Amino acid sequence: xxxxxxxxxxxxxxxxxxxxxxxxxxxxxxxxxxxxxxxxxxxxxxxxxxxxxxxxxxxxxxxxxxxxxxxxxxxxxxxxxxxxxxxxxxxxxxxxxxxxxxxxxxxxxxxxxxxxxxxxxxxxxxxxxxxxxxxxxxxxxxxxxxxxxxxxxxxxxxxxxxxxxxxxxxxxxxxxxxxxxxxxxxxxxxxxxxxxxxxxxxxxxxxxxxxxxxxxxxxxxxxxxxxxxxxxxxxxxxxxxxxxxxxxxxxxxxxxxxxxxxxxxxxxxxxxxxxxxxxxxxxxx
Ligand code: F3S
Numbered sequence: 001x002x003x004x005x006x007x008x009x010x011x012x013x014x015x016x017x018x019x020x021x022x023x024x025x026x027x028x029x030x031x032x033x034x035x036x037x038x039x040x041x042x043x044x045x046x047x048x049x050x051x052x053x054x055x056x057x058x059x060x061x062x063x064x065x066x067x068x069x070x071x072x073x074x075x076x077x078x079x080x081x082x083x084x085x086x087x088x089x090x091x092x093x094x095x096x097x098x099x100x101x102x103x104x105x106x107x108x109x110x111x112x113x114x115x116x117x118x119x120x121x122x123x124x125x126x127x128x129x130x131x132x133x134x135x136x137x138x139x140x141x142x143x144x145x146x147x148x149x150x151x152x153x154x155x156x157x158x159x160x161x162x163x164x165x166x167x168x169x170x171x172x173x174x175x176x177x178x179x180x181x182x183x184x185x186x187x188x189x190x191x192x193x194x195x196x197x198x199x200x201x202x203x204x205x206x207x208x209x210x211x212x213x214x215x216x217x218x219x220x221x222x223x224x225x226x227x228x229x230x231x232x233x234x235x236x237x238x239x240x241x242x243x244x245x246x247x248x249x250x251x252x253x254x255x256x257x258x259x260x261x262x263x264x265x266x267x268x269x270x271x272x273x274x275x276x277x278x279x280x281x282x283x284x285x
Contacts, residue, residue, distance in 0.1 A: 014100025034071030081136015124167025220266030227266030
């Protein structure tokens with residue numbers, strides 16, 4: 001029996017970089033280093049708990065940041081608005097910026113083009129931390145659009161200049177459709193396709209693997225929407241698809257006829273868990 005792990009399973013480049021940054025900081029500063037992350041570094045309780053045990057605390061709001069008088073604040077891969085950096089500086093704290101470079105690029109575009117007088121349109125999910133961060137780089141109030149209805153409703157003067165960017169994880173096809181609605185309205189538009197293909201690649205590879213596999217295992221948190229999506233995609237190709245959080249959840253019974261077991265994992269699943277599952281299946285079956 002063959003066990004195949006999808007190459008793109010688990011952390012994407014930006015999340016890995018952010019998590020590594022926190023562990024490096026712990027090594028440098030030790031337990032007494034007053035290390036904070038602005039929001040949980042990833043949506044994985046085990047990792048956040050491990051970091052807490054190593055002295056890292058999570059700041060949940062600007063008000064909590066306001067209370068600090070010393071220490072270092074790590075910005076996670078989603079990025080933050082400009083005023084958070086300003087507050088960190090004003091408070092005399094050390095800022096360690098682990099914003100994913102793909103997100104940082106959006107901040108730069110938004111800052112520049114809003115400075116040039118363009119109305120910023122963000123195609124994405126309002127309220128998502130990445131979108132909130134992007135909004136905070138626009139010199140004028142940015143508008144978030146996530147549905148065709150909202151795009152159709154958008155109304156501005158005919159000579160209005162727009163700059164459209166996207167949340168990194170937005171669906172490419174939906175982005176194109178929304179941009180098309182704006183184009184048809186005849187505005188002067190700059191479009192920056194800022195979608196990151198890490199999610200799409202992970203999904204594409206998972207579907208390909210599931211189509212070949214007799215059994216498919218998808219690993220990730222129950223609250224992780226990208227893991228749920230992976231599970232649904234895999235299940236449509238392979239009916240014996242299991243959704244587990246950790247090795248403890250795996251109750252696998254493999255008949256002798258099984259030739260290929262595929263494994264993939266969501267974006268916030270640590271390597272350690274993926275390896276444990278992979279080794280278990282290799283050794284026990
Ligand atoms: Fe990950 Fe950065 Fe893309 S955080 S999903 S590599 S934008």
